[in-house]
């Protein structure tokens with residue numbers, strides 16, 4: 628049984644369709660990317676998955692069953708708008724939330740201590756939330772979403788407000804939870820995080836699914852139109868080659884836009900005839916490029 632199955636869900640607010648027939652499945656041990664421009668329908672989809680709002684049409688199942696209070700206990704949610712009480716002590720707040728999700732106070736305290744150690748901030752146990760920096764509050768909010776060992780977790784912009792060191796730390800934790808079998812629905816505007824963490828994704832645009840599937844396979848469907856060339860010296864005449872549309876010169880070499888892979892072999896021939904080539908690579912499109920393209924295409 629899949630932890631999470633969303634089938635053709637539709638949600639309307641008055642005559643505005645916020646989500647128009649979205650289907651997706653998240654496996655155990657998978658981080659699933661949910662992407663889309665502002666207003667695309669991501670939050671509405673996540674709220675339906677959480678049972679906070681009901682779909683007008685379609686179905687959502689959790690390990691093959693419809694929504695119930697038991698399902699709520701096996702879910703965790705990191706909302707984009709953080710919602711901790713500033714004046715309440717971290718330990719009181721998190722153990723309270725954990726108890727609401729069905730675990731004993733003793734287990735909650737033990738789990739919290741373990742999590743604070745994992746995040747290298749054990750001293751926060753007795754601190755009030757308002758005493759912590761924004762990034763450190765974010766760690767506490769993350770702990771709140773996983774303290775009860777949920778089987779399905781929804782992470783909305785999990786890394787926002789964190790410095791690069793803390794982003795890496797939280798990424799490490801997210802990967803560990805994935806490897807332990809958690810199913811995660813991961814929504815973000817940061818494509819590089821999706822690229823690194825997710826196997827499958829859905830891109831929504833104006834309430835519709837515009838692109839969906841395995842990220843590696845999706846990338847293979849798009850042409851390779853960028854060449855990275857690193858050389859010891861100058862290469863003259865790149866702009867004049869057939870199929871080359873743009874040449875950017877950098878300290879270490881060139882980034883070149885091409886219309887097809889034939890142009891790539893002309894580039895390497897020209898470069899080796901003039902200087903030492905240190906790196907030559909015809910790049911796959913980035914997820915960022917694919918996102919802009921698919922959202923752009925659906926605009927048209």
Ligand SMILES: Nc1ncnc2c1ncn2[C@@H]1O[C@H](COP(=O)(O)OP(=O)(O)OP(=O)(O)O)[C@@H](O)[C@H]1O
Nearest residue numbers: 640643644645663664665666667668669670671672
């Ligand atoms: N409670 C509501 N009442 C009316 N319209 C709503 C409501 N919630 C969302 N919408 C509309 O539904 C559409 C989808 O909104 P949603 O919040 O799901 O987008 P999103 O993808 O999460 O956007 P963002 O990236 O900006 O958070 C938007 O046009 C929004 O204005």
